[in-house]
Amino acid sequence: MSAFPESTFRSIVRERGVVTTMVSGGTVRGGVGGTPAGGLLTWLRELELKTPRGEKSAGGSLSDTKFVPKSFLEASLPVIQELVGALWDTDGCIFRFTKSPEGRGATYKTISIQLAEDVRFLLLRLGVPTSISQLPYEARKGSRLAYQISVTDTVRFAEMLNGHLHHGGKAAEVALMAGLGKDMHSRARRLGSHLPVGIIQDLVRESGVSVRPVFEAAGLPRAMMSRAGMNHVGYGNQVRLALALDSPKLHRLTAVQWVKVVSQEAAAADELVFEIAVDGVHSIIVNGVAVRTLER
Known part of the structure; x- marks a missing residue:
């Protein structure tokens, strides 16, 4: 907030501990219809999170077109920890799937496939593996398709995000998960987890x-x-x-999802393919899938 001295920030704690932050820019009117834009709005436009100057509306991405800007995908780990913590504060969930204290899970749901992939990428940078599934979502305009990210290593998740959530209940749950340490066991999907x-x-x-x-x-x-x-x-x-x-x-x-290959499709004959060799252990993760390179 200190990076935008011309803006005033005010937070309100709403139902279920949700914090809403409102921003006002003093004499700056926000840049709608060509009027001058404050530093915060200018920065959001540079990130493509708000519409360009001169547009009739000062809105931004819709629920199904949300994404994480590239600069944040490439940010340092401390920045990613704060960002993922903020994302979990809003649309993330910490839940119990057994009666024991160790049986906790974490999921994140969105109707934007791009945002879902971006959040998975951020978690992978933190060393947190995930799975993704599609679920029906009832919205005002009818049924939509939602994408749910399920954390499959809750131990690592708690280690990396403890202290980075600000929602009271969720922050307390993550702190408890981190305190349990190795006694926590990761929740894997029952199908394909043999x-x-x-x-x-x-x-x-x-x-x-x-x-x-x-x-x-x-x-x-x-x-x-x-x-x-x-x-x-x-x-x-x-x-x-x-x-x-x-x-x-x-x-x-226990965090690995083992599945059988159900089909194989031949690539185009003229498609250029690159092969790499990894020293030592020849297994690598590609798009969330464990693959093995050739030994030479």
């Missing part, structure tokens, strides 16, 4: 313990203790094993 049992068994052995006592301590069936038995371990059992083993690797894997 891990091959061999991966789980290998992680148990890496920890220097036997498979059987750990599986028994987590209350898992005997069929999971052998590769010849059950082929996959579901999300709930992954969480129980992660807590029983106290394994950071297994905690991280």
